[in-house]
Amino acid sequence: LINRWRQFWLWRGGYDPFGRLASWLGSVGAGSHRQLHRLVWVAPPRGFISPSARIAGVDLRMGSHVFIGERVVIAQWDEPGASGVAEFNQGGKAVVELGNYMQLNRETAIELSGGGSVSIGAQVGIQMRCFFQAAFCPIKIGNRAMVAPYCVFLTGEPRARNTEPIDGNGWDIRGPIVVEDDAWLGVGVKVLGGVTIGEGAVVAAGSVVTSDIPAGAVAAGNPARLIRRRADLTSDIGKSTEDGVSKVR
Amino acid sequence: MVHAISRKGPGRDEGFIELGDWVRIGREAVLEVLDGGYIRIGREALIQPCAVLLAAVEPILIGQGAVVGPFCAFFPYDHQFAPDRAMLDQPLDSRGPIVIEDGARLGPGVTVLSGVTIGRSAIVKAGSVVTRDVPAGAVVTGTPARIEESERGLAGAEREAGQCERD
Numbered sequence: 001l002i003n004r005w006r007q008f009w010l011w012r013g014g015y016d017p018f019g020r021l022a023s024w025l026g027s028v029g030a031g032s033h034r035q036l037h038r039l040v041w042v043a044p045p046r047g048f049i050s051p052s053a054r055i056a057g058v059d060l061r062m063g064s065h066v067f068i069g070e071r072v073v074i075a076q077w078d079e080p081g082a083s084g085v086a087e088f089n090q091g092g093k094a095v096v097e098l099g100n101y102m103q104l105n106r107e108t109a110i111e112l113s114g115g116g117s118v119s120i121g122a123q124v125g126i127q128m129r130c131f132f133q134a135a136f137c138p139i140k141i142g143n144r145a146m147v148a149p150y151c152v153f154l155t156g157e158p159r160a161r162n163t164e165p166i167d168g169n170g171w172d173i174r175g176p177i178v179v180e181d182d183a184w185l186g187v188g189v190k191v192l193g194g195v196t197i198g199e200g201a202v203v204a205a206g207s208v209v210t211s212d213i214p215a216g217a218v219a220a221g222n223p224a225r226l227i228r229r230r231a232d233l234t235s236d237i238g239k240s241t242e243d244g245v246s247k248v249r
Numbered sequence: 250m251v252h253a254i255s256r257k258g259p260g261r262d263e264g265f266i267e268l269g270d271w272v273r274i275g276r277e278a279v280l281e282v283l284d285g286g287y288i289r290i291g292r293e294a295l296i297q298p299c300a301v302l303l304a305a306v307e308p309i310l311i312g313q314g315a316v317v318g319p320f321c322a323f324f325p326y327d328h329q330f331a332p333d334r335a336m337l338d339q340p341l342d343s344r345g346p347i348v349i350e351d352g353a354r355l356g357p358g359v360t361v362l363s364g365v366t367i368g369r370s371a372i373v374k375a376g377s378v379v380t381r382d383v384p385a386g387a388v389v390t391g392t393p394a395r396i397e398e399s400e401r402g403l404a405g406a407e408r409e410a411g412q413c414e415r416d
Binding site for chain 2: 033034107123128129144145146148149150182183184187188200202205206207216218221222230231232233
């Protein structure tokens with residue numbers, strides 16, 4: 001009976017006021033945080049959007065079984081004085097694409113402005129408290145990528161080149177961010193604009209990625225540098241043995 | 250808000266979270282236990298807001314009177330990244346438990362990785378990523394965290410003694 005109840009409401013779930021009420025009714029007593037993940041299987045192919053998520057002003061295109069966790073924020077934010085808004089903003093809502101089976105965990109924020117867009121592939125796990133700032137440029141995450149907690153993606157920054165006050169001085173846009181398929185970003189990785197992280201690359205915890213990282217690389221540090229290639233590791237060396245990860249670190 | 254969740258791992262005992270007397274945990278902190286890990290926090294320890302303690306595979310042990318700053322992240326597990334498999338299929342892995350010894354202090358935004366012991370009364374400065382053991386009384390900073398040049402030669406034992414007096 002409780003499954004019927006959940007199915008009934010979660011089928012009607014969404015991010016408009018009624019959808020949030022339905023999500024809330026469907027998820028009462030389902031626990032919190034990771035325990036909510038199983039709700040994506042209740043009313044397939046509909047996923048689960050937590051009633052405490054705030055999604056506003058964006059064109060959200062979701063695949064099947066998408067999980068959006070507690071207090072996730074997806075919002076379009078246009079600074080009136082930002083230079084180039086008219087040029088880049090094509091008049092529509094910012095597009096956010098979420099692939100099948102992807103998880104956007106709790107307290108992640110996706111902030112879009114000036115025609116930026118975010119596209120996240122299938123089976124991607126975005127862990128808690130990540131931040132995506134897509135200003136004027138797209139951010140694209142490939143299929144099956146793994147993004148650990150506290151990762152930050154910044155396509156631009158406030159202009160700080162001259163002596164004028166930084167606030168209201170417009171933005172310097174570095175460019176789009178691309179994370180290709182199967183990449184793994186560790187805890188607290190910061191990715192700046194104009195960077196491509198190659199297929200299957202591993203970025204170590206706390207790195208700041210300021211330039212492209214080739215496919216299959218293991219990179220670490222601030223700024224992130226290539227330490228080695230995964231292909232150079234024999235299959236048992238990727239494990240945390242004395243001559244494995246410890247050596248990589 | 251504290252989230253304490255445990256999930257029974259395959260063939261392992263259910264995880265647990267043990268808080269000593271007078272432990273303070275800030276808002277929005279996440280304490281999570283899964284796949285055989287557990288968390289034990291000693292007497293009078295302070296976990297500041299928004300810290301994340303995710304004990305999977307291996308435990309997280311925090312000593313008496315330790316201070317964990319805001320936005321700290323403790324991850325006693327890793328994914329393997331052997332080249333012959335896609336990242337998503339890689340099993341979890343660990344180099345060992347995370348141990349924060351008595352009276353250690355961690356600044357804001359410190360990330361602690363698996364197999365790390367932070368010694369008695371050590372200080373980890375803001376934003377560091379701790380990948381190796383920190384000796385007792387040391388002051389470390391940076392990514393990866395290293396002993397500060399200016400602090401080298403400073404008697405760690407002295408600082409430790411000071412801490413003991415206050416105890």
